[in-house]
Structure formats: C-alpha cells, structure tokens
Amino acid sequence: QLQLVESGGGLVQPGGSLRLSCASSGFTLDYSLAWFRQAPGKEREGVSCISSSGASTNYADSVKGRFTISRENAKNTVYLQMNGLKPEDTAVYYCAADTAMFGRCVLRDEEYDYWGQGTQVTVSS
Numbered sequence: 001q002l003q004l005v006e007s008g009g010g011l012v013q014p015g016g017s018l019r020l021s022c023a024s025s026g027f028t029l030d031y032s033l034a035w036f037r038q039a040p041g042k043e044r045e046g047v048s049c050i051s052s053s054g055a056s057t058n059y060a061d062s063v064k065g066r067f068t069i070s071r072e073n074a075k076n077t078v079y080l081q082m083n084g085l086k087p088e089d090t091a092v093y094y095c096a097a098d099t100a101m102f103g104r105c106v107l108r109d110e111e112y113d114y115w116g117q118g119t120q121v122t123v124s125s
Contacts, residue, residue, distance in 0.1 A: 002025075002114045003026070003114075005022065006117065017082060017085065019079055021078075022078045032106075034050070034096045034105060035093055036094045068080070085123045087124060092121075095116040
C-alpha cells in the first residue's frame with residue numbers, strides 16, 4: 001500500500017522559510033500530488049497541487065507568490081517551498097496522492113485517496 005511520509009516542519013519566525021518534503025514508501029509517485037493544511041478549529045484546505053509530470057500546478061490564493069510546489073520523480077518526492085511565512089500559515093501540513101489523476105490536479109480533498117500523517121508548521125515570534 002502506498003505510504004506518504006512528510007518531513008521538514010518546525011517552528012519559524014514570521015517572514016522565514018521552510019521546505020516540506022513528502023516521500024513515498026516503496027511506490028513510484030506517478031500521480032497528481034498535493035499539499036493540504038489544517039489549523040486548529042478550522043477545516044482542511046488545499047494549499048497547492050502538481051500534476052504527475054510537474055507541468056501543471058495550482059495554488060490557493062492565500063499562498064500564491066510565497067509557496068512553490070515541485071516534484072522529483074526519480075526520488076518519488078514532492079516538495080513545498082514556503083517563503084514569507086505568516087502566523088496564519090500555522091497548521092498541520094499533509095501530503096496527498098490522487099492515484100486516479102495524472103495530467104492535471106485539483107485542490108479538492110475528496111479527490112485524494114492516500115494521505116501522509118502530517119507535519120506541524122508553526123510561525124511565531
């Protein structure tokens with residue numbers, strides 16, 4: 001069974017940067033992949049997604065211009081580079097795979113059938 005493992009979360013000051021990584025365990029990630037996040041007391045929201053080739057990406061309006069999603073298929077890994085972090089970016093970040101989608105991606109969580117365990121990102125001074 002496909003397993004996704006996130007890493008790279010932590011505590012960072014406002015304006016700082018973090019890079020999240022998500023790697024698969026034993027399976028090739030030939031699918032559309034996404035990052036979601038959930039803050040305490042809030043619903044899970046889509047942050048960014050990327051198609052299987054990396055040619056198509058989408059971003060939530062709240063992170064456009066600050067976050068960049070990328071993937072390295074040879075390493076079965078997807079990344080989320082987060083710059084200009086704000087306190088409102090504080091959340092648990094989840095990696096997800098949509099094994100039925102390849103050439104495009106959407107930021108709807110019901111599309112994704114495999115999820116990682118999450119990594120905490122805290123933005124605070």
